[in-house]
Amino acid sequence: MALTGPRPPQPAPESSPAPGDGGRSGVARAAVAVLLLTPLLRLAVVRHAVPAGSILRAGCAACGAVVELRHPWPALGPTARCRRCRARTGPRPGSVELAAVGAVALLVLLGPPVAELAAVAWWLGWVLPLCFIDLAVHRLPDRLTWPAAAGVGLLLGLAALTGAGAGPWLRAVLGGAGLALFFAATTLLLGARGFGLGDAKLALGAGALLAWHGWPVLVAGLLLALGLSALVSLGLLAARRARWSSHLPFGPFLVLGTLAALLLSG
Numbered sequence: 001m002a003l004t005g006p007r008p009p010q011p012a013p014e015s016s017p018a019p020g021d022g023g024r025s026g027v028a029r030a031a032v033a034v035l036l037l038t039p040l041l042r043l044a045v046v047r048h049a050v051p052a053g054s055i056l057r058a059g060c061a062a063c064g065a066v067v068e069l070r071h072p073w074p075a076l077g078p079t080a081r082c083r084r085c086r087a088r089t090g091p092r093p094g095s096v097e098l099a100a101v102g103a104v105a106l107l108v109l110l111g112p113p114v115a116e117l118a119a120v121a122w123w124l125g126w127v128l129p130l131c132f133i134d135l136a137v138h139r140l141p142d143r144l145t146w147p148a149a150a151g152v153g154l155l156l157g158l159a160a161l162t163g164a165g166a167g168p169w170l171r172a173v174l175g176g177a178g179l180a181l182f183f184a185a186t187t188l189l190l191g192a193r194g195f196g197l198g199d200a201k202l203a204l205g206a207g208a209l210l211a212w213h214g215w216p217v218l219v220a221g222l223l224l225a226l227g228l229s230a231l232v233s234l235g236l237l238a239a240r241r242a243r244w245s246s247h248l249p250f251g252p253f254l255v256l257g258t259l260a261a262l263l264l265s266g
């Protein structure tokens with residue numbers, strides 16, 4: 001004789017919210033987080049977009065009013081205006097915010113695993129201001145390139161420990177170092193016509209993120225970056241907005257090429 005009777009019917013699972021709701025609130029939360037983060041990104045650009053060897057900029061270039069995180073608006077807000085003299089502070093109005101929203105959209109598209117996503121998110125947090133700085137003053141300051149690369153190495157190490165294994169991590173370290181050496185070698189061989197050493201340091205993190213997914217992804221990222229930069233250079237030449245001797249900052253292209261290759265590989 002069975003000791004237990006028929007099992008009582010299981011309670012129906014809690015009705016889950018409509019699929020759209022969770023996604024929408026997630027996107028809204030991400031958007032709020034981005035808008036809270038962008039003053040920090042703008043501050044990094046204002047501080048570091050100075051010629052090599054100069055001290056970091058503390059305030060408005062026009063009137064000297066201090067720009068700081070304690071009073072982020074309007075100088076570090078989307079309108080990017082000095083609160084005293086209304087002169088523009090840092091990158092174009094809305095540009096950093098747009099780039100940050102694009103970065104979040106990209107992370108959503110890339111999706112889990114979370115540990116690898118954390119490495120990309122960390123990298124984006126540093127390279128986003130770096131792109132604006134490179135566009136403004138053709139520099140990629142060490143204060144931003146080193147932490148970007150170090151964090152990628154550590155977070156990918158965490159991803160390796162939590163399941164991905166040592167193989168991808170070793171490939172990432174080798175890929176980052178290899179790509180950095182490639183850029184550094186062009187500086188040594190070609191001088192000013194080669195890439196800068198800042199590009200080489202930026203390539204450490206980019207190469208690691210790309211090589212994590214495989215050697216073909218690393219090659220694709222590099223080719224996409226070079227191709228994009230060549231296309232834009234030709235466009236600028238055709239529009240007579242640049243000359244053959246002009247030096248185009250390469251950092252933004254390396255970042256875009258890396259992100260495009262990561263998206264395509266996913």
Ligand SMILES: [Zn+2]
Nearest residue numbers: 060063082085
């Ligand atoms: Zn001012």
